[in-house]
Amino acid sequence: MQALRDLPSLDRLLAGSAQDLTHRHGRAAVTDALRATLDAARDTIRAGGAAPSAAALVRSAGERLDAETISSLRPVINLTGTVLHTNLGRAVLAEAAIAAAVDAMRHPVALEYDLGTGRRGERDDHVSQLLCDLTGAEAATVVNNNAAAVLLVLNALARGREAIVSRGELVEIGGSFRIPDIMARAGVTLIEVGTTNRTHARDYRDAVTDRSALMMKVHPSNYRIEGFTAAVPADDLAAIAREARLPMVHDLGSGTLVDPARWGLPAETTVAQAVAEGADLVTFSGDKLLGGPQAGFIVGRAELIKQINQDPLKRTLRVDKIRLAAIAATLRLYRDPDRLAERLPTLRLLTRTRDDIAAQARRLRGPVGAMLPDHQLDVVDCMSQIGSGAMPVETLPSVALSLRGHGGDAPDRLAARLRALPVPVIGRIRDGALLLDLRCLTDDGALLGTLSHL
Ligand SMILES: *Cc1c(COP(=O)(O)O)cnc(C)c1O
Secondary structure, X not given: OHHXXXXXXXXXXXXXXXXXXXXXXXXXXXXXXXXXXXXXXXHHHHOOOOOXXXXXXXXXXXXXXXXXXXXXXXXXXXXXXXXXXXXXXXXXXXHHHHHHHHHHHHOOOOOOEOOOOOOEOOOOHHHHHHHHHHHOOOEEEEEOOHHHHHHHHHHHHHOOOEEEEEHHHOOEEOOOEEHHHHHHHOOOEEEEEOOOOEOOHHHHHHHOOOOEEEEEEEOOOOOOOOOOOEOOOHHHHHHHHHHOOOOEEEEEEOOEOOOHHHHOOOOOOEHHHHHHOOOOEEEEEOOOOOOXXXXXXXXXXXXXXXXXXXXXXXXXXXXXXXXXXXXXXXXXXXXXXXXXXXXXXXXXXXXXXXXXXHHHXXXXXXXXXXXXXXXXXXXXXXXXXXXXXXXXEEEEEEEEEEEEOOOOOHHHHHHHHHHOOOOOEEOEEEOOEEEEEHHHOOOHHHHHHHHOOO
């Protein structure tokens, strides 16, 4: 076929018009991209198409390379209204944490090195004292995430034995974290007590056998049982566990170091309260309400923490220097709660008032409307969510730009267009409109800049 013979060779392209691409992307990547482009051109020709010019081939290889260069893990603008969005990476870090992480990336750090003695140190020491100061616990340790913390506690303290949990607290957090499954993986026999809606002190007492290893309380993070209910409060459960000479473990889930009620947010048991209520161990997340990087904390009695640290699983779940630096910097911010709402983005976003967001909506209404002339734009009231299973029922009053187009699939089509922007914008669809909840928009210019590519 003549058209196939008309195609320039790979070598000719590399020596000629593809040289600019080679400077930018390197010879190996350009060779691969040109080869793929030539293959596609041959398919087109066999299907009856014409041979593309050398310039067209190079242009299409360039587009291929550009698409490969854009990271799929790239910044997006979160206008979903969910502040701690698990699929969008939960907490955004404080500047102090970012700076600490960057330093740890760039330089050698005294990770497991005691600068006082010049001997080997412990990596957890960089955060354990801070955690103890902030929670009143005797000792603390840190692992990859809270799921890992729960797995490790169960495995280290109850492997081959039984753990007693209320049927009202057998939670599933986002698919693969389910208390019964984690128990099984940790090699622990789950002893369920009580019923879905009511569990009493005697249910726990009656479940104790010589195979019991611990009693556990799990925060019902993403649901609430209402109506005819009874649960055993943490301090009572701690007393029951003490009588039975068993440790009481409290999985707080989100975990917060300062009661959010201080800022007018829904109240939450703090880690310090959970420790004071008598839990022998408390586990919680780093990247939920705490506003730090992904991490799981275990705080509590020194002898139990020691046992946990000696478990071989601990080594497999440990945290790297970059995150440790960010965790320590985040925790240090909590030593000054008065300025926390300025410094910690999670708290700053959660505490934004409806009026502040409404003023932002009024500012943006004109310019955003001008960029989407085919849509009806309204400023509407809506409710933001905290997210990540923190405070599932409570929502925060907020304001959104509501965009309504023509046709039933208009919101889906607009959502797809916004996702395809250089900085993708993620909203949520409600009642046939695409809502852009402005609670988490910290930079009006960034939104307008990316929308200008529509
Ligand atoms: C979120 C949560 C977990 C899991 O924490 P990650 O940090 O996401 O691993 C475990 N238990 C409870 C109760 C939770 O809310």
